[in-house]
Amino acid sequence: MTLRVTMFAIVFAVAIIFFLWSCWQRFSLVTLGRADNRFDRIGLRFVNMLLYAFGQKRVVSGKYPFGWNHFIFFWCFLILLISNTEFLLHGLFPEVIALSYLPQGLYYALALIFDIVSIVALVAVIVAISRRLWFAPKYIDAKTVDAFVILGLVGILMLAFFSLHGSDIALGNEQAAAYMPVSSFVGMLFSGIMPATLETMKLVFWWIHAFALLGFLCYLPYSKHMHILTSIPNCFFKSIDKVNTQTPEVFQKENVYGAGRVDRMRWKDLFDSYSCTECGRCTDNCPAASTGKDLKPRLVIHDIKVNLLHNGGLIRKGKEPQLPLIGGGREGSVKEDTIWACTTCGACMEVCPVFIEHVPKLVYMRRDLVEMQAKFPDELLSLFENLENRSNPWGIIPAERGRWVAEVQAPAFEKGKTEYLFYTGCAGSLDTRNKRNTAAIARILNAAGVSWGTFGKDEKCCGDSARRLGNEYVFDRMARENIKVFNDAGVKKIIVECPHCYNTLKNDYKQFGGDFEVIHHAELISQLIESGRLKLEGKVDAGRLVFHDSCYLGRYNGVFDQPRKLIEMATGKAPLEMKKNRELSFCCGAGGGRMWMEETEGTRINMARVNQAMESDPDTICVCCPYCVTMMEDGLTDIKAPEKVKVIELSELVEKALK
Amino acid sequence: MQIVTCIKQVPDTTQVKIDPVKGTLIREGVPSIINPFDAHALEEGLRLKDRYGFKVTAISMGPPSAEVTLRNAVAVGVDNVILLSDRAFGGADTLATSMVLATAIRKLNEEEEVALVLCGKQTIDGDTAQVGPGIATRLGFQQLTSVDRIEELDLKNKRITVRCKFEERYEILNSCFPAMIAVLREINRPRYPTVPMRLMAQDYKVTVWDNKIMQMNENEIGLKGSATAVRRIFSPDRAKGQILGGDEVQDPEDAARMLINKLVSKNLISLQ
Numbered sequence: 001m002t003l004r005v006t007m008f009a010i011v012f013a014v015a016i017i018f019f020l021w022s023c024w025q026r027f028s029l030v031t032l033g034r035a036d037n038r039f040d041r042i043g044l045r046f047v048n049m050l051l052y053a054f055g056q057k058r059v060v061s062g063k064y065p066f067g068w069n070h071f072i073f074f075w076c077f078l079i080l081l082i083s084n085t086e087f088l089l090h091g092l093f094p095e096v097i098a099l100s101y102l103p104q105g106l107y108y109a110l111a112l113i114f115d116i117v118s119i120v121a122l123v124a125v126i127v128a129i130s131r132r133l134w135f136a137p138k139y140i141d142a143k144t145v146d147a148f149v150i151l152g153l154v155g156i157l158m159l160a161f162f163s164l165h166g167s168d169i170a171l172g173n174e175q176a177a178a179y180m181p182v183s184s185f186v187g188m189l190f191s192g193i194m195p196a197t198l199e200t201m202k203l204v205f206w207w208i209h210a211f212a213l214l215g216f217l218c219y220l221p222y223s224k225h226m227h228i229l230t231s232i233p234n235c236f237f238k239s240i241d242k243v244n245t246q247t248p249e250v251f252q253k254e255n256v257y258g259a260g261r262v263d264r265m266r267w268k269d270l271f272d273s274y275s276c277t278e279c280g281r282c283t284d285n286c287p288a289a290s291t292g293k294d295l296k297p298r299l300v301i302h303d304i305k306v307n308l309l310h311n312g313g314l315i316r317k318g319k320e321p322q323l324p325l326i327g328g329g330r331e332g333s334v335k336e337d338t339i340w341a342c343t344t345c346g347a348c349m350e351v352c353p354v355f356i357e358h359v360p361k362l363v364y365m366r367r368d369l370v371e372m373q374a375k376f377p378d379e380l381l382s383l384f385e386n387l388e389n390r391s392n393p394w395g396i397i398p399a400e401r402g403r404w405v406a407e408v409q410a411p412a413f414e415k416g417k418t419e420y421l422f423y424t425g426c427a428g429s430l431d432t433r434n435k436r437n438t439a440a441i442a443r444i445l446n447a448a449g450v451s452w453g454t455f456g457k458d459e460k461c462c463g464d465s466a467r468r469l470g471n472e473y474v475f476d477r478m479a480r481e482n483i484k485v486f487n488d489a490g491v492k493k494i495i496v497e498c499p500h501c502y503n504t505l506k507n508d509y510k511q512f513g514g515d516f517e518v519i520h521h522a523e524l525i526s527q528l529i530e531s532g533r534l535k536l537e538g539k540v541d542a543g544r545l546v547f548h549d550s551c552y553l554g555r556y557n558g559v560f561d562q563p564r565k566l567i568e569m570a571t572g573k574a575p576l577e578m579k580k581n582r583e584l585s586f587c588c589g590a591g592g593g594r595m596w597m598e599e600t601e602g603t604r605i606n607m608a609r610v611n612q613a614m615e616s617d618p619d620t621i622c623v624c625c626p627y628c629v630t631m632m633e634d635g636l637t638d639i640k641a642p643e644k645v646k647v648i649e650l651s652e653l654v655e656k657a658l659k
Numbered sequence: 660m661q662i663v664t665c666i667k668q669v670p671d672t673t674q675v676k677i678d679p680v681k682g683t684l685i686r687e688g689v690p691s692i693i694n695p696f697d698a699h700a701l702e703e704g705l706r707l708k709d710r711y712g713f714k715v716t717a718i719s720m721g722p723p724s725a726e727v728t729l730r731n732a733v734a735v736g737v738d739n740v741i742l743l744s745d746r747a748f749g750g751a752d753t754l755a756t757s758m759v760l761a762t763a764i765r766k767l768n769e770e771e772e773v774a775l776v777l778c779g780k781q782t783i784d785g786d787t788a789q790v791g792p793g794i795a796t797r798l799g800f801q802q803l804t805s806v807d808r809i810e811e812l813d814l815k816n817k818r819i820t821v822r823c824k825f826e827e828r829y830e831i832l833n834s835c836f837p838a839m840i841a842v843l844r845e846i847n848r849p850r851y852p853t854v855p856m857r858l859m860a861q862d863y864k865v866t867v868w869d870n871k872i873m874q875m876n877e878n879e880i881g882l883k884g885s886a887t888a889v890r891r892i893f894s895p896d897r898a899k900g901q902i903l904g905g906d907e908v909q910d911p912e913d914a915a916r917m918l919i920n921k922l923v924s925k926n927l928i929s930l931q
């Protein structure tokens with residue numbers, strides 16, 4: 001063994017041991033988290049991994065053209081992984097392993113590929129550095145040491161690669177020189193240099209390459225580039241269903257609720273925190289962040305990671321963590337205001353290239369505040385009491401709930417006879433403005449001859465706000481009670497007016513054994529039209545009509561097309577679209593229980609959304625959700641929009657178009 | 660030293676209607692809640708506990724179903740709860756109620772010195788605001804009523820300073836222990852129970868004192884011990900209201916205009 005091989009073997013061993021030790025230190029902490037089954041439907045998981053990790057499907061999504069640079073990086077990285085493995089093995093066993101020992105054709109082909117890919121990677125590094133220096137978008141932390149260290153190391157690696165091969169080519173040692181255009185070019189630059197000097201240069205560049213490569217490896221687990229190791233498995237472990245619900249809790253003595261400590265997150269939540277690429281897209285799309293709230297979803301994920309690294313060791317030894325997960329006032333701790341600012345709109349999760357699940361984490365932290373500490377903004381006290389004692393957010397006398405029934409012909413639900421329960425929800429049955437939508441739906445159902453009925457004053461709140469606000473205990477009871485009432489009454493199919501009831505009845509209640517066919521009025525009306533039971537006349541003049549997607553209907557449950565089609569049928573024209581539409585729609589500000597909270601920090605989300613709607617100079621803003629109705633109407637007043645602009649619920653529009 | 664808070668379970672009165680024929684309250688199907696004022700009395704007791712380390716006992720006179728209210732008190736952190744329940748206590752007016760409560764407090768005082776009795780100013784069903792002062796009188800305690808703030812508490816010298824809120828004036832009163840304090844709702848914001856505390860409270864065994872334990876004279880309690888009796892409960896006759904119409908959603912300004920004109924025409928407001 002030559003001296004170089006021995007020295008390299010030592011350096012290599014130290015680096016690899018350090019790397020593996022770092023990985024063990026970090027990854028073993030993930031097992032501190034709560035159980036969460038991410039090993040079902042393996043086939044589908046592989047497909048997701050291929051599509052989203054290797055295909056980078058989300059990374060290159062339309063809104064972020066720069067994602068293509070990452071795509072290039074990613075594939076260069078994978079290809080050069082082969083080249084660098086060869087480099088390391090050749091360094092250890094020069095007599096046994098080398099590219100040139102391969103059959104000639106393969107050797108030349110690989111030499112060509114590595115040469116080309118290396119120059120592409122070098123260009124990508126330069127593009128990335130320039131972006132960070134001169135064209136950085138405001139949602140990323142552009143000038144971090146971390147980013148430049150990694151880009152620098154990769155750049156050095158590429159330069160060392162060319163210089164190393166260039167020296168070899170200048171020496172006339174490289175058989176594949178003809179297939180290595182870039183290295184050959186470097187070789188040409190080196191052509192005047194003495195062979196002895198070239199030999200030394202070759203050695204130096206070899207060591208630079210070796211140190212850059214091993215340095216990169218050792219640095220990896222300590223930087224945001226840990227995602228290189230974690231994001232591929234994270235796409236494998238990603239939630240297969242839409243993340244539109246949170247895990248229930250078991251209410252039993254001695255149990256703790258919510259995530260007041262980092263180890264009370266699910267293991268996947270911890271793994272998520274290691275997978276963040278710090279791309280900042282979540283923050284870029286967050287309605288709270290973009291209206292000046294102290295919530296940057298990227299930083300929430302970052303703080304969880306820092307907290308885990310800080311406390312993980314102690315927790316593993318059974319000691320109390322030092323840095324609180326909530327309210328510690330420094331990096332690695334999430335502020336209470338941050339936790340309350342979230343509307344659970346899900347925009348962050350929709351754009352995250354590696355499928356990090358922000359909303360459940362925020363809800364688990366809310367659970368700790370509400371359930372373990374009884375600490376929450378003042379406004380929520382009466383909300384919680386009203387939900388628990390009067391089953392509606394306002395504390396209105398429950399008997400009032402049946403009042404709307406008297407205003408239209410609304411039959412009572414009859415066991416064994418009625419097909420659909422029309423579950424109107426709190427806003428639909430108690431809020432003056434939104435009772436108009438309820439009546440409209442009732443009249444549409446009557447016009448189509450649907451067999452439907454209501455519970456009238458006996459209907460109870462679905463519990464959505466309680467759940468999103470972290471009051472899982474109250475939600476749990478409300479859910480179980482409703483499911484029992486539905487089952488006892490023989491309810492199989494439920495029409496809902498509100499997307500929040502929709503999501504709760506359809507997705508949350510499943511966890512409690514509630515198995516109902518839940519349908520939003522937009523979906524049902526579409527079906528009725530398709531089956532010819534309802535006819536619309538496309539003659540309603542709503543002027544310029546712009547459509548706003550409700551988060552819980554669209555992003556949460558994929559209902560995008562039906563409302564648009566209905567609008568077209570009712571008015572004869574497709575709705576105008578806002579810049580942020582469909583999956584990338586911008587929240588009205590009412591979700592996640594924010595409907596019941598003050599919004600004092602920054603500017604108001606509903607005003608921001610109304611302003612976005614006003615960009616298309618509309619006469620009508622059409623929405624599909626009672627909360628959106630309220631928020632958009634208030635928003636219009638707040639921005640002092642021209643009087644002519646009106647908010648209309650889809651059902652009202654459809655009713656006007658009934659033949 | 661302990662603080663005793665008196666809490667009463669009341670029907671959610673906004674949901675109570677009067678039976679026009681029988682002249683009695685229709686309580687059936689109406690959920691019971693803690694008298695809202697008493698929730699504040701309880702909270703103030705707990706705050707004094709947090710600050711000065713008092714033991715807090717909650718007592719309630721009522722039917723066995725009032726146990727729920729006491730359990731909720733346990734869930735927010737009360738140390739000890741006692742339900743005063745006996746058929747013989749039934750039908751009590753404010754005199755008989757305060758007799759029973761005072762006797763219970765005297766009994767508690769034998770176990771551990773009672774420094775303060777905290778009551779709500781009034782209940783939302785009986786509405787008399789007599790029970791607190793009644794208790795103080797029977798026990799010979801100082802009376803501090805309409806209290807909206809506790810200014811100071813001097814444990815060593817056993818004194819307390821409170822602020823009482825009356826129409827257009829405040830009074831700052833300083834009193835020795837033992838004292839009865841009847842609180843207003845402005846005094847604090849009641850706490851919300853944590854889940855572990857709620858679960859603990861579910862299985863909590865509420866102590867019940869009946870008259871075998873209380874040993875009170877039959878003429879002092881219940882119907883017999885009441886100096887007053889309800890003759891009739893009725894809603895005062897009222898001229899039939901009028902719905903002005905107008906559309907508060909489509910044209911709120913017009914609706915407001917109609918309302919203002921009506922009020923002006925009745926000389927209830929003036930536009931000058």
Ligand SMILES: Cc1cc2nc3c(=O)[nH]c(=O)nc-3n(C[C@H](O)[C@H](O)[C@H](O)COP(=O)(O)OP(=O)(O)OC[C@H]3O[C@@H](n4cnc5c(N)ncnc54)[C@H](O)[C@@H]3O)c2cc1C
Pocket residue numbers: 665666667694696697700718719720721749750751752753754756760777778779780781782784785786787788789790791887888889
């Ligand atoms: C003239 C009259 C006759 C009545 N006759 C009857 C009758 O025949 N049958 C009947 O059932 N009721 C009767 N009542 C109702 C009953 O007397 C009162 O509800 C009860 O005495 C308490 O009085 P209050 O509700 O006005 O309490 P208030 O004096 O308004 O209450 C003040 C505070 O005292 C404490 N307090 C009051 N009651 C209790 C309690 N039970 N346990 C613990 N703490 C308490 C609470 O802290 C409360 O905030 C009568 C009431 C009146 C005024």
Ligand code: SF4
Pocket residue numbers: 282285286287288289295297341342343344345346347348349358359
């Ligand atoms: S759910 Fe919406 S409001 Fe909450 S962090 Fe994500 S983007 Fe922001």
Ligand code: SF4
Pocket residue numbers: 275276277278279280281282283297298301348351352353354355356
């Ligand atoms: S959480 Fe996802 S979207 Fe947000 S910065 Fe990290 S990788 Fe990007």
